[in-house]
Amino acid sequence: MPKQPFFQTGQILRINLRRDWLKLLIWLIALGGLFASIAAKFNNLYGSKTAIEKITATLNTPAMISLFGRLPHGPYSSADVFAGEMTVFMAIFGVIMNYSLAIALTRGDEDSGVTELVSARYVGPYATMMAAISELVVANGLLALLYAGGLQIAGLNGTNTGGNLVLGVSLGLSGLMFGLLAIVCAQLTSSSRAATSLAYLLFGIVYLGRMLTDVSHPRYTWLSPLGWVEKLQTYRNNNWLPAMLMLLTIVVFMVLAIMLRARRDLNAGILATRPGRRHASPFLRGPISLVGRLERNTILAWVIGLCIFGAMYGSVFNTVADILKSNPITVKLLADPHTAALATTQVLKSFIALLMIIFTVCAIIPGLQIIYRIATDEQRGMLEMLHARPVSRLRLNVVLSLWGIVISLLALVAAVGGLAVAANMVLDHPLANKLFIHGLLANISPLLIFLGAGALLVGWLPKLRSLVWLYLGATFVMNYFGRLFDLPEWATKLSPFGFIGHVPASPLNWSVFWWQTGIAAVLFVVGLIGYQLRDLNSAN
Amino acid sequence: MQLSPVIHVSHLQKRFGKFQALHDVSFDVQPGEVFGFIGPNGAGKSTTIRTLLGLLRATGGTATIFGKDVFRDAVSIHKNIAYVPGDVYLWPNLTGGEIIDLFLRLSRQQHSKRTDELIKAFGLDIGKKARTYSKGNRQKVALIAALSQRADLYIFDEPTSGLDPLNEQVSQDEVKALKAAGKAILLSSHILSEVEQMCDRIGIIREGQIIETGTLTEMQHLTRTQISVTTKTPLTDLSNQPGVHQLKQTNPTTAIFAADSDAMTAITQYLADHQILTLRSTPPTLEDLFLRYYGRENERPVNSTTGDGPDA
Numbered sequence: 001m002p003k004q005p006f007f008q009t010g011q012i013l014r015i016n017l018r019r020d021w022l023k024l025l026i027w028l029i030a031l032g033g034l035f036a037s038i039a040a041k042f043n044n045l046y047g048s049k050t051a052i053e054k055i056t057a058t059l060n061t062p063a064m065i066s067l068f069g070r071l072p073h074g075p076y077s078s079a080d081v082f083a084g085e086m087t088v089f090m091a092i093f094g095v096i097m098n099y100s101l102a103i104a105l106t107r108g109d110e111d112s113g114v115t116e117l118v119s120a121r122y123v124g125p126y127a128t129m130m131a132a133i134s135e136l137v138v139a140n141g142l143l144a145l146l147y148a149g150g151l152q153i154a155g156l157n158g159t160n161t162g163g164n165l166v167l168g169v170s171l172g173l174s175g176l177m178f179g180l181l182a183i184v185c186a187q188l189t190s191s192s193r194a195a196t197s198l199a200y201l202l203f204g205i206v207y208l209g210r211m212l213t214d215v216s217h218p219r220y221t222w223l224s225p226l227g228w229v230e231k232l233q234t235y236r237n238n239n240w241l242p243a244m245l246m247l248l249t250i251v252v253f254m255v256l257a258i259m260l261r262a263r264r265d266l267n268a269g270i271l272a273t274r275p276g277r278r279h280a281s282p283f284l285r286g287p288i289s290l291v292g293r294l295e296r297n298t299i300l301a302w303v304i305g306l307c308i309f310g311a312m313y314g315s316v317f318n319t320v321a322d323i324l325k326s327n328p329i330t331v332k333l334l335a336d337p338h339t340a341a342l343a344t345t346q347v348l349k350s351f352i353a354l355l356m357i358i359f360t361v362c363a364i365i366p367g368l369q370i371i372y373r374i375a376t377d378e379q380r381g382m383l384e385m386l387h388a389r390p391v392s393r394l395r396l397n398v399v400l401s402l403w404g405i406v407i408s409l410l411a412l413v414a415a416v417g418g419l420a421v422a423a424n425m426v427l428d429h430p431l432a433n434k435l436f437i438h439g440l441l442a443n444i445s446p447l448l449i450f451l452g453a454g455a456l457l458v459g460w461l462p463k464l465r466s467l468v469w470l471y472l473g474a475t476f477v478m479n480y481f482g483r484l485f486d487l488p489e490w491a492t493k494l495s496p497f498g499f500i501g502h503v504p505a506s507p508l509n510w511s512v513f514w515w516q517t518g519i520a521a522v523l524f525v526v527g528l529i530g531y532q533l534r535d536l537n538s539a540n
Numbered sequence: 541m542q543l544s545p546v547i548h549v550s551h552l553q554k555r556f557g558k559f560q561a562l563h564d565v566s567f568d569v570q571p572g573e574v575f576g577f578i579g580p581n582g583a584g585k586s587t588t589i590r591t592l593l594g595l596l597r598a599t600g601g602t603a604t605i606f607g608k609d610v611f612r613d614a615v616s617i618h619k620n621i622a623y624v625p626g627d628v629y630l631w632p633n634l635t636g637g638e639i640i641d642l643f644l645r646l647s648r649q650q651h652s653k654r655t656d657e658l659i660k661a662f663g664l665d666i667g668k669k670a671r672t673y674s675k676g677n678r679q680k681v682a683l684i685a686a687l688s689q690r691a692d693l694y695i696f697d698e699p700t701s702g703l704d705p706l707n708e709q710v711s712q713d714e715v716k717a718l719k720a721a722g723k724a725i726l727l728s729s730h731i732l733s734e735v736e737q738m739c740d741r742i743g744i745i746r747e748g749q750i751i752e753t754g755t756l757t758e759m760q761h762l763t764r765t766q767i768s769v770t771t772k773t774p775l776t777d778l779s780n781q782p783g784v785h786q787l788k789q790t791n792p793t794t795a796i797f798a799a800d801s802d803a804m805t806a807i808t809q810y811l812a813d814h815q816i817l818t819l820r821s822t823p824p825t826l827e828d829l830f831l832r833y834y835g836r837e838n839e840r841p842v843n844s845t846t847g848d849g850p851d852a
Contacts, residue, residue, distance in 0.1 A: 191632060191671060275667045276634070279651065280641035290642060294631055381629030385682060388593050388623035388695075389646040392615045535556075536595040538586070538627075 005258075007124035012131035016105065017138070024139055027097045031143060034477075035090055036150030039082060043157055046078045059084055062319045063351040066211045067480065069230045070218050077158025083167060083234040088210070089480070091229045094143070094175030099199050101139060102182035105132035107192035110267055119266065126258055129183070133254060136179040144172025163235040166243065173246040174229050178203070180253035187260035190269030197301065204305060208312050215316040225249065287391060287399040295370055299407055302366040303414045306359065310415035313355055314422025317348060341429055346505070348431060352419070352439050353502035357479045359415035360443040360497075364472060367408030367447075368454045374400050375462035378537055387536060397531045401455050401524060408447055416440045435504040442503035445516030446496035452523030459530030462537075471495075544607060545570050546693050546724040547592065553600030554587055554748075561587045563748040565601070569693075569726055574719050576739030577728040584748040585728045586626060589697050592726075593623060605693065619647065622686035626698035626728075628678040630670035636681045637666030643685040655688040661710050675702035687714050694718055695726045700734065712738065764798040766822040767807075772815035781810055793817075 002008075017024075046052050056076050058064055069088040071080065106129065109115045115128050124130075148168025151159060181202060186195040209224035221227035228242040264270050283289050292299075374397055377383050386396070416436050424430040450472060457465040475495040478487065492498035499512050547569040554562040562584050569575040579585050590596045592603055594614030603610045605617045630639055640659075641651050659666055662680045670678065679702045686694065696715070700708040715738055718725060729735050735742060736756065744752040764785065769775075774792035778784060783803020788796045793814075799807050811819070 276638065276669055278635065278637040278667045280638040280645070284638060284642055285645040293638075294633065377631075381625075381627060382631055384595070384625050385623065385628070385643065385685075386646070387595055387614075388618060388621065388625075389643060390615050390618040390648070391646055533597070535597055536590075538590065538595075538625075 002122060002124050005124045005126045006130045007127055008122070009124065009127045009130040009134060012118060012123065012127055013134045013138075016131055016135055020101075020105075020135065023101075024135075027101070027139065028142055028146060031090070031093055031097060032146030032150060034093075035086065035147055036154060038086065039151055039154035039156060042078050042082050042154070046081045047157065052076050052078065052081060055081055056084075061347065061351075062215050062316050063347075063354060065214050066313060066316055069210070069227070070214050070221075072233060072236050077156075077235070079156045079158030079163070079235045082156055082159075083163075085481075087167065087171075087229050087232070087234065088226070090147070090171050091174045091226060092207075094140070094171055095178040095203055095226075097143075098136060098140070098175045098179030099182045099196065099203075102132065102136055102179040103186055103192050103195050103199065105135060106183050106186040107189070107195045110186075111192050116266060126261060129257065129261055132183065133180065133257075136176055140172040140176040140179070143175065144168045147171055158235060160235060160238075162238045166232050166238045166240060167234045170229055170232050170243045170246065173243055173250065174226075177225065177246045177250050177253065180250055180257065183257045184253055184260065187257055187264060188270045190267070190271070194269070197298075201301070201305075204309070208309070212312060212316070215319055287386075287396050288403075291370065291373070291400060291403045294373075295366075295403070295407070298366060298369070299410075302363075302407070302411045306362055306411045306415035307418040309362070310355075310359060310418030310420075311422040312418075314419040314424075315426055317351075317423040318426040318428070344429075345431065348423075349435060349505040350502060352435060353505045354479070355419065356416070356439040356443050356503070357497050358476070359419075360412055360447050361472060361476045361479075363408045363411035363415060364447055364450045366411055367404035367406075367451050368468065368472075369404075370407055371400055371404035371451060371454045372458060372465060374531065375458040375465055378462070381538060383536065384538060393531055393536075394528065397455075397459070397528055401451075401528075404451055404454075405448065408451060409444070412440060412443065412447065438504045438508040441513065442500045442508050443497075445513045445520065446500060448520035449496040449516055449523065452520035452527070455527035456523045456530070457527070459527030460534065546573075547575075547603075547605050547726065548607075549588070549592070549601070549603045551601035552588065552591065552598055552603050554584075554591055554596060555599045561748055562591070562598075565745065565748070565750050567743045567750055567753050569724055571724055572722040573741060574715075574725040574727060574739045576735035576742040577726060577745065578730060578732065578735055578742060579745035580730065583745045585745060586697055587748075588745070589695060589726070589728060592695070593621075594618075620692040621695060622647075622689045622691040622693075623695045624679070624682045624686045624697065624699045626701055628675075628682040628702075630673070630678055630681060632671030633669060635667055635669055636664055636673065636677070639670060639681055640666065640685045640688075644689060647689055647691075649689055652688060655684065658684045658688050658714070661714075662707055676704060676707065679703060680707065683711055683714075687718070691723070693724045693726070697728045698730070699727070700729075700731070764800055765804065766796070767799050768794075768796045768818075768820045768822075769811055770794045770817045770819075771811060772817060775811075775814055778810070781807055783807055 046055055053076075056071060056074065059068065059071050059081070067088075068085055071084040106115075109118075109128070109132075118128055119125075145168070148164045151164035151168065152161065178199075182195065182199045185199040185202070186192070189195045189198055203226075206224045206226040210221055210227040210230075213220040213224065213227065214230070221230055225246075228245055231239060231242045233239045260270055284293050374383075383396075387393070416439065420431075420433065420436040450468065453471070454465065454468045457468060475497060478492070478495060479497060481487075496516055499509075499516065501507070501509055501512075503509075545568040547567075549568070550566050552562055552565040553560070565584065565588055567575070577585055577588070587596065591598050592605060592610050594611045594617070597611055606620065608617050610617065630636075634642075640655065644651055644655070662684060664677060664680045664684065668677075670681070673681070679699070683699060686696075694715075699715075700711050703711060712734065715725065715727065719738065725738075727735065727739060739756070741753065741755050743750050771793050775789070775795050776792065778789070778795055778797070779787050781803075783800035784807060785798045785800070
């Protein structure tokens with residue numbers, strides 16, 4: 001083995017780039033394009049003083065602060081609004097991109113055996129890892145360039161070159177930092193799935209940390225690495241300190257990853273896999289218990305995670321009233337305690353309606369993953385021996401679909417339950433349970449449509465199943481941003497969420513519930529029929 | 541009285557898009573018979589087996605097992621079938637022990653003393669998570685689950701491809717035991733010796749077509765032994781001996797050639813007459829068989845026939 005630890009890193013990087021260029025290109029175009037095209041629209045959207053006042057009033061509500069972070073003090077320019085809306089949001093997308101790239105390049109290649117083949121050549125012991133890190137540097141570097149360049153070209157009112165640079169570069173550094181965190185996770189665990197779970201668990205913690213501190217004590221947002229991008233004070237002070245902090249963390253993570261790699265074997269993790277049962281438990285005897293056994297940890301993680309997620313949002317409900325009081329216009333109206341309570345409730349209702357959609361999108365993920373086992377496990381060859389046993393296709397598919405529906409509903413109930421309990425603990429005037437229940441009911445039918453679309457694709461065209469993920473992602477972005485951008489009516493109707501209204505701010509519409517559930521049922525049935533008829537593929 | 545066959549395949553065809561994987565596959569497997577299914581990679585062995593299991597839907601012809609349609613009645617057929625795929629993939633977070641028990645229970649059977657014996661014979665650590673298993677260990681899980689199951693028909697798709705020689709022997713012994721117990725077995729392989737040892741009848745498939753079926757004796761003319769010999773006196777007229785093919789002579793006393801099995805006595809007699817110094821005989825590989833059967837005999841260049849095959 002060569003003496004230099006990183007020997008041949010450049011060569012491996014070149015090969016990896018040749019393999020990954022399309023994936024990278026799609027990420028860069030998607031994120032860079034999203035960022036730049038929104039920037040280009042902003043002078044039109046929020047050019048006038050009144051438009052800026054209206055949007056900043058919205059952005060200063062706790063609901064928006066919890067989602068996007070805190071704005072500096074006014075008066076505001078278009079550039080302030082842009083930085084306020086986009087910074088945290090793009091950082092989140094940067095995390096998703098970097099997690100996906102980093103884990104595929106490290107654990108993913110290790111799982112598929114590529115790392116073993118490459119390491120058997122005359123390459124340095126850490127060359128494959130360094131090549132992965134280098135690819136992340138390339139991706140985030142290009143992204144930073146696209147961000148800063150896009151802003152420069154868009155020429156928003158109130159931007160300056162220093163601000164464009166600090167925002168673009170720091171978003172790139174933030175992404176790289178989380179990418180390296182994912183590489184550290186990949187050293188600790190022994191499969192890409194486990195590495196992804198661990199990395200997202202850590203992300204969930206820093207996200208909640210940012211959210212809670214933003215709403216209550218912005219000073220402490222420094223404690224969450226995800227909050228550092230907020231501390232850039234883009235276009236105000238253009239503070240480079242957070243960027244330095246990120247750079248330092250990147251170096252620490254890099255050293256940590258290399259140290260951990262040195263202490264483990266290929267294909268093993270630092271956290272050892274425990275030996276398991278020598279015999280199956282008496283309960284493991286059919287498809288239903290098999291799915292339960294396979295998904296046990298994932299189900300627990302999602303249900304508990306979403307419950308905490310909901311509770312965290314619930315715990316900031318009391319600050320809504322405080323913010324209303326701090327506004328001189330509303331303060332007069334709020335002199336009458338009855339009006340005050342009404343106004344607060346109204347604001348909270350809209351907040352609940354928005355949170356419901358976010359919770360629902362999250363709750364769809366584990367359910368869709370379970371339904372997609374019919375395709376992913378088939379591709380990985382795991383279903384072959386199952387299908388050779390007396391288990392009908394229909395039974396297997398129905399079991400997976402039902403599991404998917406149950407888990408998604410359970411996750412949604414956990415999130416709403418956490419929200420309701422925490423909110424009513426902190427509020428002086430508790431909200432009626434009916435509000436939460438209606439909000440939950442209204443979102444069940446869109447949830448079923450997404451799962452049904454997944455079932456349809458695995459039944460007929462399993463290769464195209466990622467389209468539903470794309471659709472879900474697009475829906476999420478649209479709803480996260482929807483109220484800020486005044487989307488045209490038809491655009492909101494592209495997603496099943498566009499039909500349900502803003503329950504509980506608007507009344508629950510049962511007819512929508514029924515026709516959407518009907519569509520979902522049709523999607524499921526057609527998907528089941530497809531799976532009855534099609535060829536089942538083998539692993540290769 | 542003719543018993544009804546366990547497997548009956550008649551003019552089976554399977555097309556994937558534009559690619560015709562199976563052109564015309566016909567064969568029967570009788571009760572108590574071990575049927576060997578041989579052919580090169582990509583010839584259609586696995587496709588045929590996957591069609592028989594109801595995983596793929598035939599585009600033409602018929603296939604029945606126990607007299608039932610393999611696609612429509614898959615579930616009821618599978619109650620009496622045990623199957624070992626060539627590539628075994630298992631759920632990474634279950635242990636080998638859990639998977640074996642699950643598979644047995646899915647077939648409404650239980651972990652038995654026989655299961656424990658097999659686990660011991662193959663030396664599998666059933667407490668380990670499947671993600672830590674090598675290819676051979678994954679194959680053992682499938683073999684143990686299938687062999688400890690009571691079934692009327694056993695289907696093995698290259699069951700020994702990932703096993704070490706010791707475990708390969710265990711696996712072959714187990715299959716022989718099933719044969720002795722009178723079970724019907726479909727054994728796909730490209731290891732000719734394995735098929736020769738165990739199978740009553742053999743079907744040869746190439747490019748999606750069954751080109752030869754018969755008992756081993758019927759196919760004896762297909763098996764040639766590779767012989768390399770050095771003698772004391774020159775082998776001048778070796779090429780004229782009946783049953784000698786592909787003769788290569790670097791010098792008069794050294795020869796490498798293929799010998800027909802039925803001419804073996806005469807040939808060894810001839811060699812003995814020239815005073816043998818060294819003699820090595822190698823059983824024919826499947827490849828030799830195919831080369832001879834399709835290349836030389838039809839006087840076509842080998843490359844054009846084997847090189848065109850799918851996946852060749």
